[in-house]
Amino acid sequence: xxxxxxxxxxxxxxxxxxxxxxxxxxxxxxxxxxxxxxxxxxxxxxxxxxxxxxxxxxxxxxxxxxxxxxxxxxxxxxxxxxxxxxxxxxxxxxxxxxxxxxxxxxxxxxxxxxxxxxxxxxxxxxxxxxxxxxxxxxxxxxxxxxxxxxxxxxxxxxxxxxxxxxxxxxxxxxxxxxxxxxxxxxxxxxxxxxxxxxxxxxxxxxxxxxxxxxxxxxxxx
Numbered sequence: 001x002x003x004x005x006x007x008x009x010x011x012x013x014x015x016x017x018x019x020x021x022x023x024x025x026x027x028x029x030x031x032x033x034x035x036x037x038x039x040x041x042x043x044x045x046x047x048x049x050x051x052x053x054x055x056x057x058x059x060x061x062x063x064x065x066x067x068x069x070x071x072x073x074x075x076x077x078x079x080x081x082x083x084x085x086x087x088x089x090x091x092x093x094x095x096x097x098x099x100x101x102x103x104x105x106x107x108x109x110x111x112x113x114x115x116x117x118x119x120x121x122x123x124x125x126x127x128x129x130x131x132x133x134x135x136x137x138x139x140x141x142x143x144x145x146x147x148x149x150x151x152x153x154x155x156x157x158x159x160x161x162x163x164x165x166x167x168x169x170x171x172x173x174x175x176x177x178x179x180x181x182x183x184x185x186x187x188x189x190x191x192x193x194x195x196x197x198x199x200x201x202x203x204x205x206x207x208x209x210x211x212x213x214x215x216x217x218x219x220x221x
Contacts, residue, residue, distance in 0.1 A: 032074040032075075032121060032122060033122050034072075034073060034117075034121050034122070034123065034163065034164065034217075035164070035217040035218055036218075037072045037073075037214065038071065039210035039213070039214040040207065040210075040211075041071050042068065042071060042072050042210045043203065043206045043209070043210045043211075044203065045064055045067060045068045046206050046210065047199065047203040047206055048064050049061055049065065049068070050202065051199065052064060054189070058092060061091065062084050062085065062088045063084075065083075065084035065087050066080040066081045066083075066084035067080070069083055069084060073117055074120065075116075079116070082116075083112075083113060086109045086110075086112040086113040086116070087109070087110075087113045089106075090106040090107075090109035090110045090113065093105050093106040093109065094138055094142075100139065103135065103139055103142075104135070106135060107132070107135055110131035110132075110134050110135055111127060111128060111131040113131070114127045114131045114134070117163075118130075123164075123165060124165075125162055125163050125164075125165055129162050130162045130163055133158050133162055136158075137152065137158075137159060140152050140155045141155075141182055144183075152175075152179040152182070153172065153176050153179045154168070154175070155175075156171070156174070156175035156178050156179060157169070157171040157172055157174070157175040160174060164216075170216045171212075171213065173216075174210070174212040174213040174216060175209075176209075177205050177208040177209035177212060178205070178206065178209040181205035181206050181209065184198070184201055184202055184205065185198075185202055
């Protein structure tokens with residue numbers, strides 16, 4: 001019994017230390033310049049997340065989202081997992097939806113997601129509008145056959161314009177490459193299982209998309 005008590009003390013101390021670290025990691029002020037990210041890293045993570053999403057690999061998507069939040073928005077470790085949970089929940093609520101009413105059930109989690117990004121951002125943006133624009137491009141993509149050509153590009157550009165508070169036309173190229181990557185994935189998935197060559201094509205387009213966005217927000221002269 002005495003030995004067990006002695007063993008319990010360092011376990012309790014260690015547990016308290018971990019709990020303190022998590023609390024600090026979750027709530028300490030963090031300031032991040034959303035314009036400073038590595039487009040190569042983000043493009044690779046984005047591609048990996050697409051693969052996980054369409055394969056319904058929820059845990060893998062969750063971990064990739066957390067990694068993206070740390071890479072792109074410089075979130076602390078513990079906070080990245082909490083925020084990734086909101087994003088993953090929204091993604092799969094939407095995935096299971098059949099109508100706009102179903103899709104809109106993802107909105108509260110998207111608001112939480114963008115609020116967390118806003119909380120670390122050096123610059124401000126409208127959280128509710130960003131969340132609504134995120135959901136809107138999801139819907140336009142899902143229902144693209146009912147939309148005019150260019151609607152998906154515009155929806156993607158509008159989201160970037162809100163987050164970075166810059167004119168939407170500045171993100172036209174970013175949006176075009178990203179929309180093209182989606183169409184490649186969709187059309188090839190309708191015919192057959194995607195090959196590694198297909199995914200490399202998608203990754204190439206996403207790399208061009210994220211590189212274009214990086215230049216759009218950093219080449220301001």
